[in-house]
Every structure is written in C-alpha cells, then in structure tokens.
Amino acid sequence: MKTKAAVCRAFGAPLAIETVELAEPGAGEVLIRTAACAICHSDIFYVDGAWGGELPAVYGHEAAGVIEAVGPGVTRLKVGDHVVATLIRNCGFCPACTEGAPVFCEEVFPLDRLSPLHDGKGKPIVHGLRTGAFAEHMVVDQSQAIAIPKELPLDSASLIACGVLTGMGAVVNTAGVKAGSSVVVIGCGGVGLNSIQGARIAGCSPIIAVDVEPLKLAAAREFGATETINAKSENVVERAAALNGGRKADWVFVTVGVKGAAEQGVSLMKRNGATVLVGMPASGIMATIDPGWLAADGQRILGSKMGSARPAIDVPMIVKRYREGRLKLDQLISGHYRLESINEALASSRSGAALRNVIVF
Numbered sequence: 001m002k003t004k005a006a007v008c009r010a011f012g013a014p015l016a017i018e019t020v021e022l023a024e025p026g027a028g029e030v031l032i033r034t035a036a037c038a039i040c041h042s043d044i045f046y047v048d049g050a051w052g053g054e055l056p057a058v059y060g061h062e063a064a065g066v067i068e069a070v071g072p073g074v075t076r077l078k079v080g081d082h083v084v085a086t087l088i089r090n091c092g093f094c095p096a097c098t099e100g101a102p103v104f105c106e107e108v109f110p111l112d113r114l115s116p117l118h119d120g121k122g123k124p125i126v127h128g129l130r131t132g133a134f135a136e137h138m139v140v141d142q143s144q145a146i147a148i149p150k151e152l153p154l155d156s157a158s159l160i161a162c163g164v165l166t167g168m169g170a171v172v173n174t175a176g177v178k179a180g181s182s183v184v185v186i187g188c189g190g191v192g193l194n195s196i197q198g199a200r201i202a203g204c205s206p207i208i209a210v211d212v213e214p215l216k217l218a219a220a221r222e223f224g225a226t227e228t229i230n231a232k233s234e235n236v237v238e239r240a241a242a243l244n245g246g247r248k249a250d251w252v253f254v255t256v257g258v259k260g261a262a263e264q265g266v267s268l269m270k271r272n273g274a275t276v277l278v279g280m281p282a283s284g285i286m287a288t289i290d291p292g293w294l295a296a297d298g299q300r301i302l303g304s305k306m307g308s309a310r311p312a313i314d315v316p317m318i319v320k321r322y323r324e325g326r327l328k329l330d331q332l333i334s335g336h337y338r339l340e341s342i343n344e345a346l347a348s349s350r351s352g353a354a355l356r357n358v359i360v361f
Helices: 041-048 154-161 163-175 190-202 214-223 236-243 261-268 291-297 311-323 339-350
Strands: 002-007 016-022 029-038 062-070 082-085 124-127 137-141 145-148 183-186 207-211 227-230 249-254 269-277 300-303 333-337 356-360
Touching: 002 339, 016 137, 016 339, 029 082, 029 154, 041 339, 062 137, 062 154, 082 154, 145 311, 154 163, 154 311, 154 333, 154 356, 163 190, 163 249, 163 269, 163 311, 183 190, 183 261, 190 207, 190 214, 190 249, 207 214, 207 236, 214 227, 227 236, 236 261, 249 261, 261 269, 333 339, 339 356
Parallel strands: 183 207, 183 249, 207 227, 249 269, 269 300, 333 356
Antiparallel strands: 002 016, 029 062, 029 137, 029 356, 062 082, 082 145
C-alpha cells in the first residue's frame, strides 16, 4: 500500500515528505494507522548521523494509533484496537524473554531481515528503530503493539511508547527503588521528567532535579521534584549534598547523553549507592571513572535500556496510573505538528526548548 512518510536521505539534512510503499502485514504482524508519534532524542541522533546506520530510513518510534489490518496468526489484537506501538519486538520464548527481559529478545524476526518499506522505484527503505512511525501507517510485529482503552487520547498515549517506559522504568524496573530513597535525576527532558514522576510514585525523598534550563526545572517541580539545581549557575555536588542533609544520593539517574553527564552522576552517589545510565550518548563519547573508588565504596553503575520495560505489563500499569490521576502524560506535550512540519518539530526538540513535540496525523 502507499503511505506518506518523512524520509531521511542524508544525515543532518531535512527529512523529505514522500509517498512510499508499505508491505501488507505478514504472519504475526499488524498494520497500524498512525495517530501520533512523539519525537525522542534517539530519533534526532539517528537523523543527525550520531549513531551512523544505513540510508534512506524512516525513523520515529514513540507512537500510538489504530489497528487497520492483522496478518495470519495474530490473536491478541484486532482491527479497530487502539494501541501504543513500541520498538520492543519480542518472541516470549528465548532466554531473555523467559527471564523477563523482552528488550533483549534474541529472536530474529522477518521484519529484521526485510524492511516493509520501499520507495517508488522498489528500493528498500530502512525500517527505523523497528517501527518507522514518522509515517501515516506502520507495520510492526504484534508484540510491539499493546492495546489501550479507546478513550485515552492518542497523542498523550504515544508518549508511553518510549519516554515514559524508559524514564519511569529506569526507576521502577531497573533500580527497583524503595520508598524513602534519595534520588538525583540529571536531565529534565521527556525521559528525565518520567524518572522524576517514577520516583515520586515510588515514595522517594528528596527528589533532586538537575538541568541547565529554568523552564525544565520548573517542569521538574510539576512532575514531582522536591528540589532543583541549575547546573549552569550552581555547584551541583555541593548543592545536592546540602539538599540531602549533607549526604550524597542513594540513586542517581543520568537521563541525558551529553558528554560529562556520566562522570557527574557518579560524583553524586553515596557509598553503597548506584548510578543508572539511561540517556544514550552519540557514538564515541567516553566516560572516565576510577574503578578503585567504585570498589572501595561498594558503588554500582547500571545501564537501563528502555527502562527494562515489559510492554505487556508496564503499558497497562502506566495507563491505569494515568487514569487515576497519579501519572502525568498530557503535560509532557510541548507542541503538536503535522507531518509536513516535522523538520520544524525536530529543530525545536533539538534545541532543548521542548519536553516532547508530537507529530499528529
């Protein structure tokens, strides 16, 4: 079928709005009419060439929409279902899946071998981030689509697919924080704000937010931060300790991929504390950490991929908390853009001015 998409043909160049060919869903796959796709910084890194990869490509992976068709063998979803679409494709049977870590699924799917996207001349287009959601339609494996109540706004629901799963999951799943734990969150963008509200829901105190943008620090307060630090004008190490009764933090969550953030995170955790690296830096950015101090102080550094998410469990839980008024989604959206204005939306997100910009169809 033909569908309209934003195609990346050169790293760092504006995306081109093109009519592309999208294959019909195969066995175990679903066709989704995209209703909304939020812009994640992972999309920006790919568009800008920070992580390399092949071109042309259609990126976009933080999405929600409506099932338009299902392939053979699909049993969990039906035409008309409203869904959150994630990049987490999982079989449910490999060692990683049976251990409860579907984000590390070892299965190679047909969609991994052959992209469902082609241009008008029949040449393949990369199915970016296993989703290709900067398009009016997308084909994904059924495991990537989680049904949600139809009354849930699809623009807000799209945020669940990555930003909320990743930020909140880092706190709840990867770290498993306990009530009363002291927390520092470095970076107050879409992922960081969800780490903050994850810490709030878990009962952590204090919750200290660090950023360089006053507007993002104000948003951090709204999402549950008890204290804020402007890293541009304050000494972060001294200020964080002062806000925590003179002690360093039990948990530090680094939600940005900027150079130096990992080292700063390590400097803020207490003896026997932990730093969780959530934000993904560009390829080649390195961190220098003294392993002797880590060993002597019994500290830990953890990686958190997609918040250690289990979409079939976590998405319904997030939806439930949103409907109960315990979790914020609507307030994350900075702006709505049509597909034709995606380059404007990307520029706004790239500048750091937006929490989450959402492409609506």
